[in-house]
Amino acid sequence: MTQLMGRPILGLPGELGARSVLADLLTGVRAALFTFAAIAVPVLALWVVTPYADDTAAGAGRVACSLWLLGHGAPLTRGATAAPVTVTPLLPALLTAVLLYRAGARIGRRGHRHWRAPVAVCAGYLAVATAAVAQCATEGVLRARPLPDLIAVAALAAASLAAGLWSATGPWPLPLGRFAGRVPEVPDWARPVGAGPVVRRAAGAGGLALVAAGGLVLAVAAVLGAGAAGRSAEALGGGAAGFVGLLLACAVLLPNAVLWAAAYALGPGFAVGTGTAVAPTGTRLGALPDLPLFALLPEPSGVGWQLLACALPPAAGVVPALLLGRAAMGEQAAPEGRPAWHPAATCLAALGSSLLAGAGAAPAAWLAGGALAAGRMSALGPVPWQAGLATAGWLAAVTVPGALLTRWWLTRAGTPSWWEQLAALTNRRTARTRAALHRTLTWAADLPSPLARWRSRD
Structure with missing residues (x-):
């Protein structure tokens, strides 16, 4: 009994050894919180050290949420005139893409091509994005646009996860069907x-x-x-x-x-x-x-x-x-x-x-x-x-x-x-x-010279 108790259950194949949906969901939440912390920590630190700050900690958090959404390509509006702000800071976007790419590659290395795991990671990431959009949806210096912002975050997350899956498992077969026969055949020498x-x-x-x-x-x-x-x-x-x-x-x-x-x-x-x-x-x-x-x-x-x-x-x-x-x-x-x-x-x-x-x-x-x-x-x-x-x-x-x-x-x-x-x-x-010449020279070299024969007579 003690030997059976010492064996890890997670090492078993099948569903018991598979990663749970909750773990994939938390992976997406963790990736979103990590990228948010990379923006929120400098913003809050600057708010703390700024003398005579006019805003509160909630206002600084709102600025951090706005910048985090902007780093995903999400469009924002500025001021009472709702001026558009759509320039995407690419450094936070690259950080997000790298983290989700690695998550997708880890999912692909499990060897199971199932939609459940990447969807769970995206859902966890979008849960944090929904909270950020809710924080910035009211009147302020930067205001979120809920539906376009969530679509932008979902597009970046899905594209990064798909790229990671592609790198680990290779491209998935495309359902071309009847359109495959209409593609012109390329000659073998030009292929x-x-x-x-x-x-x-x-x-x-x-x-x-x-x-x-x-x-x-x-x-x-x-x-x-x-x-x-x-x-x-x-x-x-x-x-x-x-x-x-x-x-x-x-x-x-x-x-x-x-x-x-x-x-x-x-x-x-x-x-x-x-x-x-x-x-x-x-x-x-x-x-x-x-x-x-x-x-x-x-x-x-x-x-x-x-x-x-x-x-x-x-x-x-x-x-x-x-x-x-x-x-x-x-x-x-x-x-x-x-x-x-x-x-x-x-x-x-x-x-x-x-x-x-x-x-x-x-x-x-x-x-x-x-x-x-x-x-x-x-x-x-x-x-x-x-x-x-x-x-x-x-x-x-x-x-x-x-x-x-x-x-x-x-x-x-x-x-x-x-x-x-x-x-x-x-x-x-x-x-x-050259072979005949070599044989001739070899035969000539083996012949005794006349001087040697004359000396042998003496």
Whole structure:
């Protein structure tokens, strides 16, 4: 009996060893509270250290709830005029996506493809979001819009969980049904066998390279405009607490600024208000709020070194070109023995990765922009379709020829040169002659010399 009591019941297979719905529900609640704490703790700390604070702790909590909802892409309104505030701080959104992605991956590693667990995690997350919406639904500086806000939170949670499940279990089969037969058949020589994972990796690598290019552009702008940004922060700070709060606000908007800089390097640029444009070909600005990030914008006068930023997207396209060119070699590069791709199949894979990267750049540009108020500040950030089209165009222009060149170079590296081929042909054609000459020389070497025979007579 004591041996049976020492055995863990949770180790048994079947329903007894399965994770309960309550545990998945608490996983969603825990993820939501963790992301909320990442915003609420700095807000409440600044409220505590701010001298002569006009608001109460409940007001500070309301601000934290509003910022948490805004970090999920939820639209808010500001003031008595209900001015829209739709700019999503991407740093909290990335934190939320990472946590829920990991939760989805853990669900996928259990090996059970069932809808119950991800729905329970989403329900737990939405329970916290409902409480935050209820806190911000009344009149205030920032006011929530219940239905759109809950839809935005649910969309981010569901997308992050689905991505985690995809990474752990692979893509789920699509119910194409009768539509599958209507897809035109691609010839075998133009079909890149096993290109799905490679194309996704190449698209992700190209996107990350463009983000790195945006970070480089932003770093250069920060170095050149450090003086103006410092003066703006000093004027707005008004004290240590205000200065720290301003730095935190710039930090949560830093991924947005990186994507804006990437759109600048791509060519279309971005807007900082209606009727404005910030691009390498020229800058047209109007009246702007006195914010440190806006102080980093280029001057409207002239076009000079800014055109050098346009050299970064072609450099970013080299990364997916190398990945696809190596994958095109088939069994020479892949251990699973996959056949090599035809040049047409390599072009098709490169074009697909470019289009996939452009399809991801458009929603990223949409999330990075938005509105801060009505009127002039109702248009901020890149135009999504322009950013997606520029991303696909730049990457396709570099990735397609780059992948072909990489494939040719790797094929050439495994093929003997013309000199080596000529030497091998000469060796094959003269093999018999060299063998006969060798036998003749060996026979001649074995013959005794006349001098040796003359000496032997003496």
